[in-house]
Amino acid sequence: xxxxxxxxxxxxxxxxxxxxxxxxLKETPRQQARTAAEIFGSLIGxxxxxxxxxxxxxL
Amino acid sequence: MAARPSSKRPARSAAPAPAALPAAKPLALIYLLGWLxxxxxxxxxxxxxxxxxxxxxxxxxxxxxxALDGRLFPFTPGExxxxxxxxxxxxxxxxxxxxxxxxxxxxxxxSVTYEYGNAFxxxxxxxxxxxxxxxxxxxxxxx
Numbered sequence: 733x734x735x736x737x738x739x740x741x742x743x744x745x746x747x748x749x750x751x752x753x754x755x756x757l758k759e760t761p762r763q764q765a766r767t768a769a770e771i772f773g774s775l776i777g778x779x780x781x782x783x784x785x786x787x788x789x790x791l
Numbered sequence: 792m793a794a795r796p797s798s799k800r801p802a803r804s805a806a807p808a809p810a811a812l813p814a815a816k817p818l819a820l821i822y823l824l825g826w827l828x829x830x831x832x833x834x835x836x837x838x839x840x841x842x843x844x845x846x847x848x849x850x851x852x853x854x855x856x857x858a859l860d861g862r863l864f865p866f867t868p869g870e871x872x873x874x875x876x877x878x879x880x881x882x883x884x885x886x887x888x889x890x891x892x893x894x895x896x897x898x899x900x901x902s903v904t905y906e907y908g909n910a911f912x913x914x915x916x917x918x919x920x921x922x923x924x925x926x927x928x929x930x931x932x933x934x
Contacts (some may be wrong), residue, residue, distance in 0.1 A: 752845065753918075
């Protein structure tokens with residue numbers, strides 16, 4: 733795959749996991765969509781927060 | 792004088808009958824089908840939408856992982872982390888065996904997307920394990 737955008741790949745990964753997770757955990761389409769959105773937001777948000785935290789750490 | 796409680800045991804027929812399985816399908820076959828064909832267990836149990844989502848998404852994640860130069864890890868008991876990754880890879884079922892037969896999945900460690908590819912490949916297998924567990928619960932009428 734001709735992409736080196738880490739953000740895009742991270743979003744793609746989060747989207748796939750969120751969709752499967754939402755469908756897996758809930759039964760109605762509305763609940764599934766809501767859960768998928770929550771999982772997606774959590775994954776992206778956590779990655780961005782951790783990314784900035786690690787940016788300031790002298791590792 | 793209080794009446795003495797009866798020592799008679801209730802008749803066997805009075806005991807509540809165990810809940811009948813909603814789908815009289817052998818669990819082992821559901822596990823096998825769900826493992827080989829992601830979402831296959833749900834499709835067989837009549838959960839078409841769920842089954843189709845898994846059938847599309849999990850092999851797609853597997854293919855994306857291969858396209859990102861991910862590696863299908865060999866089962867080496869001497870290296871526990873590699874062995875765990877191999878088990879997760881095998882969890883993808885038929886796509887894993889097809890990839891092995893085609894000789895893809897060697898991985899390219901120098902590729903910038905190598906770790907992303909591994910994440911996709913490993914996660915696809917682990918999610919399929921969760922899907923199989925969900926099919927188990929569905930077959931037992933818990934969902």
